[in-house]
Amino acid sequence: MEYTVQKLARMAGISPRTLRYYDEIDILKPARINSSGYRIYGEQEVNQLQQILFYRELGVALEDIRQIVNSPSFDGAAALRDHREKLLEKRRQLDLLISNVEKTIQAAEGGMTMTDKEKFEGFKQKMIDENEKTYGKEIREKYGENAVEQSYAKLKGMTPEQHDEATKLAEEIQQTLAEAYATGNPAGDLAQKTADLHKKWLMFYWGSYSKEAHAGLAQMYVDDERFTAYYDKNQPGTVEFLRDAIHIYTGIKN
Amino acid sequence: MEYTVQKLARMAGISPRTLRYYDEIDILKPARINSSGYRIYGEQEVNQLQQILFYRELGVALEDIRQIVNSPSFDGAAALRDHREKLLEKRRQLDLLISNVEKTIQAAEGGMTMTDKEKFEGFKQKMIDENEKTYGKEIREKYGENAVEQSYAKLKGMTPEQHDEATKLAEEIQQTLAEAYATGNPAGDLAQKTADLHKKWLMFYWGSYSKEAHAGLAQMYVDDERFTAYYDKNQPGTVEFLRDAIHIYTGIKN
DNA sequence: CCTTGACCTTGACGTTGCGTTAATGTGTAG
DNA sequence: CTACACATTAACGCAACGTCAAGGTCAAGG
Incomplete structure (x- = not known):
């Protein structure tokens, strides 16, 4: 089976532009180019695209994906472990952000006037930072103990909030x-x-x-x-x- | 107290470039510009910068920050609640990603040959896509965004073998x-x-x-x-x- | 007074992963 | 033959700056 950009794009649920871009950055080259300059993809390219999209789904950067798909001897598992660490770090930061936002919302809804609040904004941030410095580790240690429970819950499809x-x-x-x-x-x-x-x-x-x-x-x-x-x-x-x-x-x- | 870009930048822990950029996009204008064209910031600007950095820390887009700092009547709390929702959504997606990455690592280390695994991955991806195409909209209408994500999470939460x-x-x-x-x-x-x-x-x-x-x-x-x-x-x-x-x-x- | 080095300026390109015109050529159905 | 859907390359745009580049300014030291 042979595909033009649009056909392959539709199959894969992506845009033709994406395919051209992948060609441009040497991530997925068409099998051949016909007499009119059209990109023609074959079975092999379909498989490779699926692989690419799979890793993309996992949030791996296209640059890293190229390493994975271009060299068959490349250790994909190691790359994924690496990637996982990045994701976990991202989540830690995200959790911190969420926690800070929630604290701020509470403070804002606590009845302070806007002007007062504005005045103390800078100070408040310092306070939150101090709070994090003082108790963050302790909270994380507690949080960490629940990790098993949490991942089990995730298996069942619950969000952390749930x-x-x-x-x-x-x-x-x-x-x-x-x-x-x-x-x-x-x-x-x-x-x-x-x-x-x-x-x-x-x-x-x-x-x-x-x-x-x-x-x-x-x-x-x-x-x-x-x-x-x-x-x-x-x-x-x-x-x-x-x-x-x-x-x-x-x-x-x- | 008056500050040049670098001094203020050092105080705030950001780069001079950032200050110039904030000037450029009308988020933080210097108090005045001296005879040599240098940006000079005063106390008020220091305070405003602290506010800006506070919201930035919370991951709010600069465009939105401008709304907040430029209009004193702007409902900052509402904006934050909005923002919190976005963050929670982000975390849900991140959790899903992490879960998927971990499953993949397990599968890869579980002794499956690379080719078999690859084949399956493509297949699973297709299934999810198909499922989404066929039932996605309907399910979303009936049960809301969360239900879809959850059921997909469940589907993805199992190992390929399972x-x-x-x-x-x-x-x-x-x-x-x-x-x-x-x-x-x-x-x-x-x-x-x-x-x-x-x-x-x-x-x-x-x-x-x-x-x-x-x-x-x-x-x-x-x-x-x-x-x-x-x-x-x-x-x-x-x-x-x-x-x-x-x-x-x-x-x-x- | 001149140099040195640290600081300032604006301007402009690079980053990521494409979306989105624009201008133009090709394939196919009626 | 004419639509019309599809293909091509080229180019700008997005967010929030980092990073040169080319040049002006300021304080200190010889």
Whole structure:
């Protein structure tokens, strides 16, 4: 099969201009040029383009991509590890930015007048910088401990924000559950609130929700000692209590 | 106190060029220009520069910064909220990239030959593109940007091997289910084999497995028209049949 | 007074990865 | 034969400066 620029571009979901540019910078040369000067691409070029686009998708610079695709002996994995480091560094900076922006928004919405705020803008930045210097490392160390959890969450398609939310919810569930357990009544307000929180928490992990699955999961908690250990940490019998509350909440018993 | 470009630049930790550029694009004009044409900055300019640098630090575009510093009535907080959204979006994309890069490294180090890997990568890319072309817009309209990203993240979050396996399994399930449905017996060998395949398939998407959750999910399929449409495509009633088979397989009824 | 070296000026090109005209030639269907 | 869709190269534009280049200015030292 042979392709002109536009045909190949459409197949690959890019613009003809991109293909000409890739030709220009020696990243992807056409198989041949016909009598009218048209670029003609063949199978091999299609494959190479797919490779190029794959790396591009990963955010690798075209200059680096050329290294990868042009020399078959080039260590692509090493290049990717290198690239990963850059991305991680980028994310650290991005996280810092986001954190600073949020702090500023809070300060701005805290009722300061615009002029006052302007006056203190420079000072505030210094304060934020100081804050970062003092606590940044500590926060990062804490953050780092959660890395495993986070990457696991990512596998399931959660954004960091969602992960945050879910973590907060989990804590709230623990607390509410403890209070509810003290009442001894799985049909009571507190227990039902716990079940509701648990539903919300679940929905971060399951894309959709059904009462049946929720009820099934509650029973699963009782059956699985990993969950039992987690929920029963402080008070034995908590898991059964949670299951009962959820079964009442969902109106379903297994 | 008065400053020339270099002195101010040193104070602020930026380059003289940057100051000239800021003058050029009307972001920070010097207080006056002396007889030799030198730029002279005063206290006020120092303050404004600090503001500019503060917003720049937050990654705000210079064009937007001009809006902020030039009009005192401008809603800086709103601009920051806007900006925060952009940053969060950026981070989501970055997380996706990092996840993909890590998967690729794993695959590359997992002993696959380069050629096989390359072939697959092209294929996966195509799948995502096709999926986007066919369902992208529709999904986006229904569930918003996030849903699309999430489902793509999930698709990309699996290793190539896992993805391949899951895809094969899904096909096998469809086929086996059709055959089983023809027998009309949800307790028969074919139906039970289908349920077993479905369990294996599920485990690619759920980290853990429980009979209860599986049984609950089966009922959820029946309840949710999205799933009904998917499974009932060829033969109406297939979903109920599958649910019955799974309930027998798990020994659990909701 | 002259030189040296550090500083200042404007002007203009380079960076990345293409998008977007512009001006012009080619292929094909009706 | 005429549209019309497609192809070509050349060129500027984008963001935020870095980096020469060519030249003027200022304070210090011989």
